[in-house]
Amino acid sequence: METTDDVFPEVTLRLPAWVEEFSSGGDRLYRTVEDRMRFAVELSRLNVRNGTGGPFGAAVFERDSGRLLAPGVNLVVGSGCSVFHAEMVAIMIAQRVLGTFDLGGDSLPAYELVASTEPCAMCLGATPWSGVRHLVCGACDEDARAVGFDEGAKTAEWAGSLRDRGISVELSVLREEAAGVLREYAEGGGEIYNSRQGEDLP
Amino acid sequence: METTDDVFPEVTLRLPAWVEEFSSGGDRLYRTVEDRMRFAVELSRLNVRNGTGGPFGAAVFERDSGRLLAPGVNLVVGSGCSVFHAEMVAIMIAQRVLGTFDLGGDSLPAYELVASTEPCAMCLGATPWSGVRHLVCGACDEDARAVGFDEGAKTAEWAGSLRDRGISVELSVLREEAAGVLREYAEGGGEIYNSRQGEDLP
Numbered sequence: 001m002e003t004t005d006d007v008f009p010e011v012t013l014r015l016p017a018w019v020e021e022f023s024s025g026g027d028r029l030y031r032t033v034e035d036r037m038r039f040a041v042e043l044s045r046l047n048v049r050n051g052t053g054g055p056f057g058a059a060v061f062e063r064d065s066g067r068l069l070a071p072g073v074n075l076v077v078g079s080g081c082s083v084f085h086a087e088m089v090a091i092m093i094a095q096r097v098l099g100t101f102d103l104g105g106d107s108l109p110a111y112e113l114v115a116s117t118e119p120c121a122m123c124l125g126a127t128p129w130s131g132v133r134h135l136v137c138g139a140c141d142e143d144a145r146a147v148g149f150d151e152g153a154k155t156a157e158w159a160g161s162l163r164d165r166g167i168s169v170e171l172s173v174l175r176e177e178a179a180g181v182l183r184e185y186a187e188g189g190g191e192i193y194n195s196r197q198g199e200d201l202p
Numbered sequence: 203m204e205t206t207d208d209v210f211p212e213v214t215l216r217l218p219a220w221v222e223e224f225s226s227g228g229d230r231l232y233r234t235v236e237d238r239m240r241f242a243v244e245l246s247r248l249n250v251r252n253g254t255g256g257p258f259g260a261a262v263f264e265r266d267s268g269r270l271l272a273p274g275v276n277l278v279v280g281s282g283c284s285v286f287h288a289e290m291v292a293i294m295i296a297q298r299v300l301g302t303f304d305l306g307g308d309s310l311p312a313y314e315l316v317a318s319t320e321p322c323a324m325c326l327g328a329t330p331w332s333g334v335r336h337l338v339c340g341a342c343d344e345d346a347r348a349v350g351f352d353e354g355a356k357t358a359e360w361a362g363s364l365r366d367r368g369i370s371v372e373l374s375v376l377r378e379e380a381a382g383v384l385r386e387y388a389e390g391g392g393e394i395y396n397s398r399q400g401e402d403l404p
Contacts, residue, residue, distance in 0.1 A: 007222060008222060008225070008272060008273070008299065009295065009298045010214055010215060010216045010298075011214070011215040011295060011298045013213040013214075013215075014212045015210055019210075020209060020210060070210060071210070076303050077303060079303070080297055080301055080302050080303050081294055081297050081298070081303055082293065082297060082303040082328070082331040082332050082333070083290055083293065083294055083328060088285055091285065092213045092283055092285055093210050093213060095282055095283050095284060096211045096212075096282065096283070097210065097211060099282055100282050101278050101279060101281070101283055101284045102284065120327060120331075121323075121327030122327030122331060123327070124323070124327065125322060125323030125325070125326065125327045125355070126284070126285060126324040126327075128352075128354060129284040129285075129324060129354075130284050131284070150330075152327050152330060152331075153326075153327070153357070153360070153367075155355070155357055161355040
């Protein structure tokens, strides 16, 4: 008979209630890239304001229609899971909604990942596996690094490496607005939770 | 009043029952690096045999004692989640066991991630954020690529970039045994689920 010591816990990814509320209205269409980015940036801002995580928001949209498939916010500290960056959260929920690990499947419309800040090395690596066909970014790596966030080991050619895989990339959409949320967070004394490892850097 | 259309589903990471059973015996210590890799490789083999996912296993161990903290297997297809690579699963469960997003926290012993195959770009990016201090790999990137798995955009210096962050790396531990599971899987007609994107590569 197994003891409880032998049982490994489940891990559950659950959006904060305010995200559900803020993202509600399933009929709403986000027609322009700025509409979509404004939504992701607002998620990043509200995530800080509601005390549910770091200053990062993301969402998966149907590329052509602008329909929201899944929102995501950074839930690392509150969930106790270093994997729960905004992009990962949006991707995981989007795949759960559709019931497939591949958002690029033949029978599906094209999906777009919109991120309030350029993805870190993990989220960048996750992007091709997700099946999204387009990536839209707001604040730049240097905006995140400027306030102390570590983006990980990315090559200077990271956007090109996605394009080589058939994923188009659009950068600096509403960059100032997105970077402003990062600065507000840092100035407000927000926890730069990934920085301990960064301190080891030369 | 919100309709059900407005509610986003939870995502639950749950180990297959056989992993619980195979990993039971909380007192068992995996003293050598080969003991630990044998465990990860056996997870990869059993994952295929039990039909629960791709040929990849991983685990987080206490570095000094050899105590198992959390096992992981690839659950991409069965869970419908492209994030659920073996390393990500082991990291997420390990953090859930300890109740922290940082396995490298000051009050904790050093933890080691053991992976039956060198991590893909996503898992590589996730490694520093997890807080593990050591990474041990079995089969090499080229072994995975040889049977059709796409490891993503990794630089040739990926191990060095981890070492620069204070994470030591040990490669090719029981490589032949680990690579053998990859070959068996491919020869058995197993789904190379990440390869669609890879086909777009030049």
